[in-house]
Every structure is written in structure tokens, then in C-alpha cells.
Amino acid sequence: MEYDFDKVYDRRNTNSLKWDFAAESHHAEDELPLWVADMDFRSPKPVVRAVKEAAEQGFFGYTKEKYEDKKIVCGWLERRHGYAYDPGDLVFAPGVVFALTQAVRALTVPGDAVMISEPVYYPFASLVRDNDRTLVRNVLQHDDKGHYFIDFDCFEKQIKDNDVKVYILCSPHNPVGRVWKRDELEKIGDICLSHGVTVFSDEIHADFVYEDNKHIPFASISPEFEMGSLTFTSPSKTFNIAGLQIAEVIAHDEKIRKAVKRAIYSTGYAEIPVTGLAAMKAAYTECDGWVDALVSYIYDNIIFMEKYLSEKCPVLHMTHPEGTYLPWVDCSGLGLDRNALEDLIRNKAKLWLDAGFIFGESGSFFQRFNAACPAATWKEALNRLAAAVNHI
Numbered sequence: 001m002e003y004d005f006d007k008v009y010d011r012r013n014t015n016s017l018k019w020d021f022a023a024e025s026h027h028a029e030d031e032l033p034l035w036v037a038d039m040d041f042r043s044p045k046p047v048v049r050a051v052k053e054a055a056e057q058g059f060f061g062y063t064k065e066k067y068e069d070k071k072i073v074c075g076w077l078e079r080r081h082g083y084a085y086d087p088g089d090l091v092f093a094p095g096v097v098f099a100l101t102q103a104v105r106a107l108t109v110p111g112d113a114v115m116i117s118e119p120v121y122y123p124f125a126s127l128v129r130d131n132d133r134t135l136v137r138n139v140l141q142h143d144d145k146g147h148y149f150i151d152f153d154c155f156e157k158q159i160k161d162n163d164v165k166v167y168i169l170c171s172p173h174n175p176v177g178r179v180w181k182r183d184e185l186e187k188i189g190d191i192c193l194s195h196g197v198t199v200f201s202d203e204i205h206a207d208f209v210y211e212d213n214k215h216i217p218f219a220s221i222s223p224e225f226e227m228g229s230l231t232f233t234s235p236s237k238t239f240n241i242a243g244l245q246i247a248e249v250i251a252h253d254e255k256i257r258k259a260v261k262r263a264i265y266s267t268g269y270a271e272i273p274v275t276g277l278a279a280m281k282a283a284y285t286e287c288d289g290w291v292d293a294l295v296s297y298i299y300d301n302i303i304f305m306e307k308y309l310s311e312k313c314p315v316l317h318m319t320h321p322e323g324t325y326l327p328w329v330d331c332s333g334l335g336l337d338r339n340a341l342e343d344l345i346r347n348k349a350k351l352w353l354d355a356g357f358i359f360g361e362s363g364s365f366f367q368r369f370n371a372a373c374p375a376a377t378w379k380e381a382l383n384r385l386a387a388a389v390n391h392i
């Protein structure tokens with residue numbers, strides 16, 4: 001077999017945040033971890049080889065990217081997502097959250113309003129609050145099938161009422177699994193631009209889209225959107241290399257790009273890691289086939305879960321994900337309060353998931369799973385869940 005996603009690895013004792021820090025996080029050692037967005041698949045062989053080769057040289061001195069390296073990032077984005085960024089627009093950073101934080105610092109001042117659409121990846125709220133900006137919580141709506149959408153009247157009113165300066169878009173959206181359609185992105189952009197709001201488009205999950213959904217880079221929609229936005233991306237989710245600390249910010253507006261670059265460098269960050277650069281180059285040039293196979297494998301896990309829940313746990317309702325590897329499950333049908341739900345998941349099902357409320361109040365009574373694991377691990381998790389749910 002060309003790629004073996006079925007193989008179960010023991011990741012304990014590797015300093016893995018996901019597997020090795022249960023006690024420190026007040027979780028029991030026997031809870032199966034399906035929380036943080038970290039996959040239980042080895043990175044593709046070319047990435048492992050590139051890191052080994054970089055290590056074999058035995059030189060770990062200061063490292064800097066060349067223009068050709070930026071072209072490699074742009075090559076991936078163009079090939080996979082159909083949008084040709086200018087390599088000169090690109091700035092490297094150690095992580096997307098780091099880059100978002102510095103961009104917020106660069107383009108707003110304390111007290112300024114930054115809007116997010118909840119439920120959403122929880123560091124968005126904390127990075128706004130921790131930098132003394134005012135957090136504006138737009139709440140996503142959903143229909144009875146769990147399909148989420150933006151109430152644009154409310155979205156625009158909140159922007160106007162709060163004099164919002166920046167909107168952080170999660171595209172595709174973690175945790176509700178939306179791959180925003182062109183007309184939705186256009187609406188977001190039209191509203192934001194007409195009110196002078198800069199869009200920060202976090203596109204880290206862009207490679208994980210299913211069925212006929214297509215990720216549309218926000219900046220690709222029009223020259224105005226490109227000028228009025230920043231794109232944040234990284235090979236870290238797609239190739240499972242978060243530990244190699246490499247991410248990219250793309251800003252077409254020169255003034256904005258310089259301000260964000262200055263903010264990034266003002267932290268003392270200087271150069272990209274030699275291993276991260278090597279991994280990134282191999283990932284973006286040699287691994288298209290691996291990514292196609294990976295996405296198809298994860299999709300099978302997602303479909304398996306949907307069927308499994310509808311047959312064995314119909315009280316739980318899963319949002320059908322258009323993208324991301326993080327299924328979002330409505331557990332409100334169990335009629336449990338927040339503590340009882342946590343007790344069920346952690347102590348009865350013995351699962352370590354991300355509780356929905358951490359993504360925003362509207363996520364209460366949901367749980368977020370991580371489907372990026374071997375099928376055997378996935379089945380074990382679902383069996384544990386069904387046994388606990390059907391016991392009550």
C-alpha cells in the first residue's frame with residue numbers, strides 16, 4: 001500500500017501535547033485523546049526525509065528563506081486552491097495564532113473592536129482579549145440539520161454599532177465545518193469593506209474539503225478583497241508539522257504588510273527554523289498524492305461516524321462537515337447539564353474531546369471530535385461513546 005493511514009502508532013513518551021499531558025491537563029490517562037487538531041498519522045515520507053537530511057548536515061545556524069521558497073508556498077496555493085499570490089506578499093511566522101496576534105497588534109490599538117463568528121477556534125477570542133482589544137461576538141445561526149450560516153443583518157449591525165476594525169474569518173470554519181460559498185464570502189467582504197473593516201482570513205484548514213465543496217481563498221475574489229485582507233496559512237495542519245513552527249501571512253497591501261512584519265519582528269522572532277523550512281519545501285512540492293489520499297481517508301472516517309451515530313446513537317446530531325477534520329456533534333438531546341455531559345464524555349466514555357462551550361457560549365452542549373486518526377482508533381472512540389450514551 002502506498003500510504004498506510006491504518007497503522008496505529010504509540011505516540012506516548014514523545015512529548016506529544018495530545019498524548020503525554022493528560023495529568024497536567026486534569027484528564028485521566030485512559031481517556032482516548034481526540035481533542036487538539038493534531039493528526040495521529042505520520043507526516044508524509046518526503047517531509048520526514050527532508051527533515052532528516054537537514055539534520056544530517058549537522059548545521060543548525062541562522063536560516064533564512066529565499067524568494068524561491070516563497071514561490072513554493074505560492075505554488076501550492078495556486079495548484080490546490082487556484083489563486084496566484086505574489087511571493088513578495090508573503091511573510092513567514094512561527095504559527096498562525098502568533099501571526100494573527102501580531103497582525104491585531106499592528107493594525108489596531110487597545111480598545112479597538114475585533115469581531116469573530118462563534119462558535120469558533122477559541123484562541124481567536126483569547127488573542128483579542130489578551131491584547132486589550134474589545135471582542136465582538138457575532139453568533140453563527142444553524143438550521144435543524146446543523147448547517148451553520150451567518151445572519152448578515154446582524155453581522156453588519158454589530159460592525160456598525162461597535163465600530164469594528166478587524167473581522168477574523170475562519171475559512172474553512174473550525175469547528176462547524178463550513179466551507180464558505182462564494183456568495184457568502186462576497187457578502188462578508190462587501191460588508192467589511194464598506195465599513196472599513198480589515199478581514200483576517202485564517203485558511204489553515206483549506207486543504208480539508210469534501211464532496212463538491214471548494215475552498216475559495218478570500219483574497220482571490222477581487223482586487224479590493226485582496227487589498228482589504230490578510231490571509232493566514234500554514235503547512236502545519238495538512239502535514240501534521242505544528243511542532244516545526246512554520247506559518248505564512250500574505251498581505252498584498254504594502255503598508256499593511258510592512259506593519260505586520262514589523263510587529264512580528266518586534267517580538268524578537270527572527271528567522272524560520274531550518275527543519276521547518278526543509279519540511280515546508282518537501283510538503284508543498286512532493287506530497288500532493290499523499291494529501292489526496294489523506295483527505296479521502298478522513299472523509300471515510302467522517303461518513304463512518306455519521307452512519308454509526310444515526311444507527312447506534314440517534315440522540316446525538318452531527319453537523320455534516322463540508323471541510324476540516326473536526327466533527328461537531330450536538331449532544332443537547334441527552335438532556336444533560338454541562339457538568340453531567342463532561343462527566344459522561346470523560347469519565348464514562350473515557351474520551352478526551354474539546355467541549356463545545358470553549359468555542360463560545362453557543363457551542364454549549366456540543367462536543368468537537370478529531371477524525372484524523374486510524375480507523376481502528378476511530379471505531380474504538382465511537383464504541384466507547386455509544387456504550388456510555390446508551391447506558392443512560
Ligand SMILES: Cc1ncc(COP(=O)(O)O)c(C=O)c1O
Pocket residue numbers: 037094095096097098121170174202204205234236242247
Ligand atoms: C482555525 C485555526 N487556526 C490556527 C490554528 C493553529 O495554528 P498554529 O498552530 O499555526 O498557531 C488552528 C489549530 O487547530 C486552527 O484550527
